[in-house]
Amino acid sequence: MSHQQQFEDLVATLKGALTGTEQFTLAYSAEVSDFIRFNHAKVRQAGRVQQASLSFKLIDDGRHADLQLTLAGDTEVDRQRLHDALQQLRETLILLPRDPYLLPNTQDWFSSQVQSQPLPDATHVVERIDSLAAGLDLVGFYAAGPLYRGFASSWGALGWHQANSFNFDWSLFHTNGQAVKANYAGHTWDDDAFARRLQLAREQLEFLGQPLRTLAPGQYRAYLAPAALEEVMSMLCWGGFSAQDLASKSSPLQRLYNGDVQLSPLVSIDEQVIGSLSPAFSGEGYPRRDLSLIAGGVAREQLVGSRSAAEYNLQANGAGWGESPSALSMAPGTLALEDILHKLGTGLYISNLWYLNYSDQPAARLTGMTRFATFWVEDGKIQAPVSTMRFDDSVYSLLGSALEELTAERELLLSASTYSQRQTDSNHLPGALISRLTLTL
Template sequence: MAASFLQNFQALVAWLRDNVNAPEQFTLSYAGEHSQFIRFNHARVRQAGDVHQSSASLKLIADGRQAELNLTLSGDADIDRQRLGEALAQLRQTLPLIPPDPYLLLNDSAWESHDQQEQPLPDSASVLKQIEAGAGDLDLVGIYAAGPICRGFASSSGAFGWHQANSFNFDWSLFHANGQAVKANYAGQVWDDELFARRLAQAREQLDYLGRPLKTLAPGQYRAYLAPAALEEIVGMLGWGGFSAQSIANKHSPLQRLYSGEASLSPLVNLAEQVSGSLSPAFSEEGYPRSDLRLIDQGRALEQLTNARSAAEFQRQANGAEPWESPSALSMAGGELAEADVLAQLGTGLYISNLWYLNYSDLPAARMTGLTRFACFWVEDGQIHAPVSTMRFDDSVYSLLGTQLEALTQERELMLSTSTYGQRQTGSNHLPGALVKRLTLTL
């Protein structure tokens, strides 16, 4: 199936190279997927189906101007060539009507990149059998998505990139009769029966605790453990301009003080845009090759995410960041705390499985606010005692991942993007859990 995507893309590129003539230049971005979706309710399959789709984005450049048009493709070579020809004609009419782009910076190198990650996808029947056996009569609600995702890029300068990766993503919740829920996820490229069984067993154990009376905490500062899913919400917020060359240059970054050298995080914090081995392509939609970037090393800011426009505007080197300059394959190094020792090391405090509705309460100070969500527990003497009612936190990253960070877990969790808006995404976060000496709850 991936071969047909590649052949379709190659045919479109060949047609463009025969029909776009200097001084015109083109770039063509391609996206395709063949995904199986299975929806669950009460641990039973309620809906199943396949999605086989592809699309392309054609950009025409001439005389310092550029115009772009998005196409939905059919997979039929003749029909898609016709659509591409109509798009090219439309762009030729549009281009003279728009002003020159002062920040147009094309990559005119003829690079090549080909990455075909063909790990065997899990057999759907065996996955369903394991889910049904593990969940039993629990109220499990979720969605399982699996299949290859493809990305391509080509230009009139001779650049050609192809990326295809097989992956699966099972995102589910277990609901208690009292309406409380445990949220969990298992994603990756190689399905491990034993690992999934442990994830499901942990969710079942947490579900039992949700039957206990809720504990209401007073506002204040508490020792806390942030599970990888909770930490993902925090580092995800940092992606909103935190590592962006444009935001940093305009002094709008929440990590402005970090990049200016006025502040630092804990030496335990090492963050990278880890393109190699990830599900993200090693090239951007703008036609720049991507490589691994060290964003934060031992708590100190290093590299920034720089797209072509930022490179032109601020005289920097483009490094393959997308226009929004957010990480797409973020990886945080683990620490020395064994996951099995988390509760004992926490002692008395909060075990936070999830956070949600995060936003900045003070962006220059990297201060965030949000709510606890799903299976958050009060722990005493290393034992879970009670679920905690929903609370709001308000704290700075310079505290949570800085002065108050005590330890990171050895084990890390790979979390793939669950977004299916328009198409499945290739974004990922690979994160440990974090033990913090103090988290501020406000109400």
């Protein structure tokens, strides 16, 4: 029985077991994933995980209760687990008060999206890594396989989603302990694209053997590679586009959405659901569509979950828990990759950032550290690696007045999280050339 058939069988089972005014929502999640760990460019651990689970919500007379179920893959066993869960939730519901912000989607809808691009054979991937990383101290983690998501409700909604993806996250270590971090991810494996990505990391590794350059605090021209920009965007996603945070005046992008400030006209950010790894429906049962969050530096739409919709009289648009983007896409610019160092001139080439936090959240001001391969560039040529530095700057500068150009080529960065299960979150980002970045120590 396929994953979709397994899910639809359980939906039918549950519909037949309801009584009276009971309603339900059922969200399905499954994966078949290959995991391979590398150390010194050799395979140290390999395995496969197959798992499936349900998130079951029972609703009756304004009350609701939830239960998570792990499925066994045996039809009769799983049906019995679902019946047991239904009884447990019935016993729980009578103890609960009515929820004033419960707003289930009572519309019937249908959605089916199957991305079935063939994934590379794990043996082929290992052979390519072994060949291209010969002689390097490579430490990495490769995860690949299909992800499945489903949703159904007693009101007739039915959604199915399958997306095949791979994600290879790795670091190259120099003998002095310095490292270059890199990533290659997507739907379709390309040997040439992977070779170019690894070659760039290899070239950066060579510069790490030079003495570290220590910079004085101050403002410097800088280039943020897509992985570094992702750290900035990840901070903004913590409430930046959330209807709940915007309504409660706690969003870091409050001033932007109020119309008090704007970002650079170069900045356009979408929640790009179509074609992404993320399903076109939420775990609450609301269909999702592409959203224009920022267009030409001006705030547009926001992410609205059902509870925010009920509390603030808004229209729910399929936002999940936390109302954060799960398929964020920033529009590209015109800067060619081969021109980055030339356009930077003299300044910082920053591959990664880490330990970010807000130093002034209402001002969207961030602080954090440079990480891994950060280089000092003079006259368009890398001169030396830079000692770890702390920056403190506002997004209204980094993506506003100080933003000069965005790269024409973007990088697809998939979530590397495997906590509980592989995730479907993604960021599609360019690199950013910035006229001034403030280093504090």
